[in-house]
Amino acid sequence: MTVLSDAPLLATDKRLSHPKYRPDIDGLRAIAVLSVVAFHAFPSLIQGGFVGVDVFFVISGFLISSIIFGSLERNSFSFYEFYSRRVSRIFPALLLVLAGTWALGWFILLADEYMQLGKHIAGGSAFISNYVLRAEAGYFDNSADTKPLLHLWSLGIEEQFYLLWPLMLWAAYKLRINALALIITVGGASFALNVMGVVTDPVATFYSPQTRFWELLIGSLLAYVSMYKNQIFYRWRSIDGPVIRNTQSASGLVCLVIAFSLTTKSNQFPGWWALLPSIGAALIIAAGPYAWFNKAVLSSRLLVWIGLISFPLYLWHWPLLSFIHIMEGGEASTITLVVTVFIAIALAWLTYVFIERPLRQFQHNNVKVFTLTALMLICCIAGYVTYKTEGLEFRLKDRVEFAEYFENSPPARKYFEKLELTKNFRGECNFYNVSEYLNGRSTNVPVPEIDSNCYTKNLPKSKTLFIWGDSHAQQLYSGLRKELPKTWEILQVATSGCPASPDATQPSTTDYCAQSNWFALKQIKNLRPDVVIIGQNEKHDEIKLRRIFMILKDAGVERVIFTGPTPHWTVDLPKTIMKTLWVSTPRFTRQGLDMAVIERNAELRKNLANSGAIYADIINVFCNSEGCMTYLGDDIKTGITSWDYGHLTPIASEYLAKKFLVGLVTGEPAAID
Template identity: 50%
Template sequence: MTALSEAPLPALDKQPIHPKYRPDIDGLRAIAVLSVVAFHAFPSLIQGGFVGVDVFFVISGFLISSIIFGSLEKNRFSFLDFYTRRVNRIFPALLLMLAATWGFGWFSLLADEYTQLGKHIAGGAAFVSNFVLLGEAGYFDNSAETKLLLHLWSLGIEEQFYLVWPLMVWAAWKIRVNALILIVLVGGISFALNILNVHSDSVGTFYSPQTRFWELLVGSLLAYVTLHKHQHFQIWREISGQTARNILSITGLTLLATAFALTTKSNQFPGWWAVLPTLGAALIISAGPSAWLNKNVLSSRLFVWFGLISFPLYLWHWPLLTFARIINSGTPSIEMRCSAIVIAIVLSWLTYRLIELPLRNISSKVRVVFFLAFMGAVGTIGYITFTSGGLTSRPTVQNSKAINEQFVATTGWKYAKNDTCLTRYNFEYAKTLPWWFCSTNRDQPPTTVIIGNSYANHLYPGIIHATPDATVLSMGTCDAGHIVNAEFPGNPCSLDSPKRQNEYIDNIIKSSGTVKTVIISGITLVDDESYAEKLSSRISYMDKLGIKVVIFVPHFTLGYNPRACFARPFKSPEKDCKFGLVVRERLLHIFNGLAAKITKHNPNVLFYDQNETFCSNSGCSMVIDGMPAYRDEYFHYSEYASDQVGKNFIKWAEKNGVKLD
């Protein structure tokens, strides 16, 4: 058998070379998919179950590379045939899942939820979900558990590998470069990027193809070794005895079990941790179908059955679990999660039996044209859903339009920044930050400045609406009391970033000469001397300029998603967003200690309790006039709540001699 760097044999057949079917690999697929499903449904049961995706990567790299290497050596490789087979394998189940998710979302999702689903459908149809998710990652990102197509990130990685790897191998074969060199070179670079970047950019390392390709290339290396074991790896003959094969498979299973048990979300993953599942999967595959574990366990009917439906099961399980989370505004009951998994298994079997198998008997060319057209249509519908703001004409949205309009995905909060502010205050350093608040209501020097984090910015609409004559500037990203923080990769408030931001904002306040009042909000609720001193230093700077400083008492938050307080399709309200005055008293007790420390250094500072808007003598409610006080799961004010707080603050400001205009 010739190596890929040698001259090809004369063409005998145009059909590509496919590796012999191995039921044990389907069994390994079963372990991979069941671990992922178990982790998503019961994360405390198998905390490292998500590494099942890495097992899939190795399997995919092994099978695809086996086809490419074998076909090239027999002069039977065809790009058209290769990609045709990929379309026929992947598109049927994926199209069905995307269409069904969009269809159920029509009846069950609110505008912002459906908008995000449309975006992710478009990304999934184009196989760039990993890039879409990477672009969303950050402070304003909603939790992963509410993203209906989050799981398609791994499919994006695989498809990008399928696009790039055959071209690279074919080019290497054409110029007579040994494929082993290519595997080691590309895989080594990918693994090095993974190790180098996982600490500084864990999210980017997780979703980026260049830092995950090495896992598929582990499978490619195994494919090359298997194909050339008699020519280039004489040692293979010495270790290929039954005992050695059993040791390989048992060692591989042990590594997988270790990965499932020890890998957690808090680990820097993939990094070195990803070596456990990838090496484990590679050892199991390398042991061959005759190893005891592979032959008697992985090749058993139950494991093979789950392996055969593993792809549709991976596709179906996550949307079902996520719909349950969204509709319940939180983690669904154990019974509901179990039901979702049972439904996913049934749907997967039906997809395999009624969609995937029958379609194999239809002309390949006809199927490809149909699938490509259908995928284009689904992607277009998703994009239209995204750009139209979630198709707000749907009855689901119209039936509670006023309430639903208050729920805004944090990425869609229109008051975070505007062009007027960004043009007037061109802070070059802010361009390097993942988020930066910069909004002003007119192109003039400010009379009122709001500083702090997102809990300061959410006051901005209420204040500009209540004081139309004031020129209000909302700027910043970090807690006003933070000067230098610990390193938090990807966080704009790491290291000396808060100090640099504070200096820029302070310079605006000083140079304008027009600022009458500075509002500080979003401070940390701690009775701490060091923190109080940092805040006091900031306040003293304003005080020396003759500027009145008002600190807002931290606002209430809940221990559950505020959407749970409102009816939605298929669900009545589970919560009422109400609580007793004892919660307010507890909050004020902590804050009063901090306020006393600040006042000791800054006797002119004023404090405003924004929670008065939500409380009466009988208790507190985060539903005002039937409207939600929060716009998202992170307890940022809705525009309606911001307006109510703004109105009450202006009344208080007038009584206390605080001028905003």
């Protein structure tokens, strides 16, 4: 937030006109930044805390427009002075954070992550982060936690506003165009684009300047009205007493409280929802420094102090929290998050005292502006080079080979090329159109047919096991093929991303999951295999599983086995090992485990206990009181238990089959070591 660095605003510049310093605006900044920090650290504590950014937008529009209007009115506006002041305010803290993030990433991030960070540093240095992030994913996506510079999108929007708005106002004054009409026209168009776009393309609407400028223009409108209120409201100019001011301030506070409380990630935001924090901030500013809330609360020493360091605090807090998420491999402890927030506050104070404040007092303005601009250019180049060199792999030589071994983890193309289509997963029994995927085309259309060996018995006198489900059913094949007695034949219809379902009652040419499930049920009814194993990812539907069991029993299947989820990792297991367990990898660990999956497994096992089906508790095989198994044998690379977040490697599949599944299939359960 550029405006965060403008405190306090003192009328010391001879060319630009600056409004009188208002401590209550610093207090409002404090509330805004604290809400954002609280949301990022503890999302459940203040679910709408992210709207603090919208408060910043209004403050920014108000202060910057006040400067421009005052300077134009005095005929003293200078583009050079305006932008050199922006450089002096914004660049010092931003450079420090960008350099610190790059340095920290050198030691922590893997090549692909460091490559992405390089792109974001380049985008942040050029103030186009919002466009870079718009092309990747949404602000609330799961991947957001692993982007240390995600928060710079708002800085990009503000800087883009600062490039356009002074020029537009200057031109309006020169051409004698009414500035109020300009604000209303541009702001109204921006708000209309926002309301329309949030429905059709919410990600683009969140990140695009044309759909967010209206929030800054609310501040501009307030600045214009404040400066010319006697002319605009001539008949009511005497109505400006404490009752009016306190009503404005209280109404603004209510708007902010409602926005912080009711706005959620699931709302269509910004849209109409962004009006609450924007109008709330405008009302509080309009109330003036002498309204009771503004004077007694917002102007308090603590809030003013936080407001003064709010810009570096905003810059520091998210990279630190993001690196914690990356290193922890999931949800960090409350203590860790609290300590991280206090570290961010300390760094913000140090940045303000030893970087921002001394540079503001530095007298040689041209030298300062040139040096800061040159450093920002160097920072941009460093980020771009990091991106183009694919994350400077030479940093982590000991892990490069290990990382390359696991390049076939989803969603990489090699997952399908080396794993999904191999004998380990029996990819020929998959209705997903892999060839279309590999050619860069995603389609729901199933392949016309699968290999007949997937569903045709070749050994008439053998017993038959039929595997049905998604990729978590596919992973069982390699182990069962090796460990099951030769008197058993394994058939399989299992399609990636398609949990077993009893609802597919007819073939489909447009939905590969419907086709896969219809075909699997058809073949099971025709073949009447001795045993059917239904394997799928952790989001099981208990009601559907019970229905499947009844259908299979009616079809004459003797044994029906539902496999529970495998241990799930919040970050792919190879990455968890490389980041946090590299020096001494434990055989069992809780580091990075998705505990919610373990809880759901226990609940599912309990709910299916009396269903008549056999529940195969895979987590019980791989986990104990110390955590879950990371590798088998002596070599971590070849013995790792999961390629990614939860798919078993062939060696883990064989372990599971030998220790557990073969016994369940044959009716002779084996003891688990």
